[in-house]
Amino acid sequence: MYSITPVNSDVAYIGGSDRRLALFENAYPLENGMAYNSYLIRDEKTALMDTVDRSIESLFRENLVKALDGRDLDYIIVQHMEPDHCATLGMVLSMYPNARVVGTMQVKRMVSQFYGIDITDRFDAVKEGQELSLGAHTLKFITAPFVHWPEVMMTYDIHDKALYSADAFGMFGALSGNIFADETDMWTAHLDEARRYYTNIVGRYGKNVQNVLKKAAGLDIDMICPLHGPVIRSDLAFYIDKYDKWSSYTPEENTVLIAYGSIYGGTENAADVLAGMLAQRGVKNIRMYDVSKTHYSYIVAEAFRCSKIVFASPTQDSLLFTEMEAAICAIRAKGLTNRTVALIENGTWNPSAAKHMRELLEPLGMNILDLDVSIKSTPAADDLEKLSAMADALANA
Numbered sequence: 001m002y003s004i005t006p007v008n009s010d011v012a013y014i015g016g017s018d019r020r021l022a023l024f025e026n027a028y029p030l031e032n033g034m035a036y037n038s039y040l041i042r043d044e045k046t047a048l049m050d051t052v053d054r055s056i057e058s059l060f061r062e063n064l065v066k067a068l069d070g071r072d073l074d075y076i077i078v079q080h081m082e083p084d085h086c087a088t089l090g091m092v093l094s095m096y097p098n099a100r101v102v103g104t105m106q107v108k109r110m111v112s113q114f115y116g117i118d119i120t121d122r123f124d125a126v127k128e129g130q131e132l133s134l135g136a137h138t139l140k141f142i143t144a145p146f147v148h149w150p151e152v153m154m155t156y157d158i159h160d161k162a163l164y165s166a167d168a169f170g171m172f173g174a175l176s177g178n179i180f181a182d183e184t185d186m187w188t189a190h191l192d193e194a195r196r197y198y199t200n201i202v203g204r205y206g207k208n209v210q211n212v213l214k215k216a217a218g219l220d221i222d223m224i225c226p227l228h229g230p231v232i233r234s235d236l237a238f239y240i241d242k243y244d245k246w247s248s249y250t251p252e253e254n255t256v257l258i259a260y261g262s263i264y265g266g267t268e269n270a271a272d273v274l275a276g277m278l279a280q281r282g283v284k285n286i287r288m289y290d291v292s293k294t295h296y297s298y299i300v301a302e303a304f305r306c307s308k309i310v311f312a313s314p315t316q317d318s319l320l321f322t323e324m325e326a327a328i329c330a331i332r333a334k335g336l337t338n339r340t341v342a343l344i345e346n347g348t349w350n351p352s353a354a355k356h357m358r359e360l361l362e363p364l365g366m367n368i369l370d371l372d373v374s375i376k377s378t379p380a381a382d383d384l385e386k387l388s389a390m391a392d393a394l395a396n397a
């Protein structure tokens with residue numbers, strides 16, 4: 001049975017959610033599933049704003065047929081060719097053979113690469129700023145390369161003052177009937193998941209997001225319709241400010257993230273000692289995570305949020321604790337910068353983890369303090385002095 005939610009009198013939400021999925025992109029743990037949004041604009045012409053993931057194919061087909069109510073589909077606007085949005089494109093192409101596909105140049109090649117379908121004779125490539133009239137609604141296309149893939153574009157509906165933002169302004173998590181952020185606790189309970197989604201999925205492409213934000217600043221926007229997560233009708237400035245911070249690698253809070261790995265507890269003990277020292281120096285909201293327990297995607301998100309980061313790792317096979325290496329590599333992949341970093345290493349015979357952490361982090365141009373603490377198995381008296389010096393430097397940085 002279909003499940004459609006009106007966005008307004010002309011626009012219908014025809015997406016859905018997959019609550020069974022454990023890992024988004026087979027990598028990111030989901031606490032409560034994932035939403036795949038799709039919208040249908042019904043004007044003199046009809047336009048479908050992207051399709052959905054394969055997991056909700058049958059619901060989507062029923063939604064589309066019902067929302068069209070016997071009308072033909074004129075346009076399929078393809079803003080993003082990642083399969084979480086276009087896995088059902090082939091189905092729609094064969095259901096509505098008259099529909100023209102609208103997207104940036106690369107879309108045609110990607111449709112062929114993924115699905116072996118040649119759309120040459122039904123494809124309209126759009127360029128920056130190009131408009132498409134549906135009747136009352138005029139769509140204006142805004143290229144958004146690498147927000148999240150090279151072919152991405154966003155679409156501004158001049159009539160509704162609505163920005164269809166592709167993956168941007170999306171988040172992890174299923175929708176539960178309420179498709180609008182103002183009907184949920186989006187700004188309290190869900191902001192962490194919005195941050196984890198942005199930083200892990202789009203985080204590397206901060207410069208590209210900044211470029212799009214500059215273009216969006218010239219638009220009068222009442223509503224943001226992303227491809228994941230709720231539709232945003234209120235607090236737009238708050239959310240856009242978050243995107244501005246995340247994409248410019250600007251910390252949200254002056255506080256310390258401590259990410260540690262530990263096999264037997266020695267490194268964990270050092271991390272706890274340091275955290276206590278930081279608290280006594282007035283640092284608030286210190287966040288500590290065991291990298292074996294906490295998936296790296298949460299550590300990436302917290303690294304974007306906090307201004308200072310401590311990495312504490314045992315030496316393993318003359319290198320790093322593997323889980324710590326994964327967390328640091330994930331942060332490095334996102335190009336995070338503008339952070340003050342301190343390093344703690346541990347080793348029973350030849351501690352060398354700090355050297356490797358430094359090598360991994362150096363390309364990011366962060367301020368890595370020259371105050372490494374090198375522990376031999378468990379923190380000793382002189383380590384306390386060094387941890388204290390580290391706490392001073394971090395509290396004052």
Ligand SMILES: Cc1cc2nc3c(=O)[nH]c(=O)nc-3n(C[C@H](O)[C@H](O)[C@H](O)COP(=O)(O)O)c2cc1C
Pocket residue numbers: 261262263264265266267268314315316317318319346347348349350351352376377378
């Ligand atoms: C698989 C494995 C490999 C290790 N490799 C090294 C090493 O190359 N150099 C070293 O000094 N210690 C090595 N160690 C020892 C740990 O780094 C050391 O015991 C450390 O104190 C553990 O810290 P923890 O108490 O926080 O787990 C290794 C330990 C394990 C389990």
Ligand SMILES: [Fe+2]
Pocket residue numbers: 080082148149167
């Ligand atoms: Fe994507």
Ligand SMILES: [Fe+2]
Pocket residue numbers: 082084085167227228
């Ligand atoms: Fe997506």
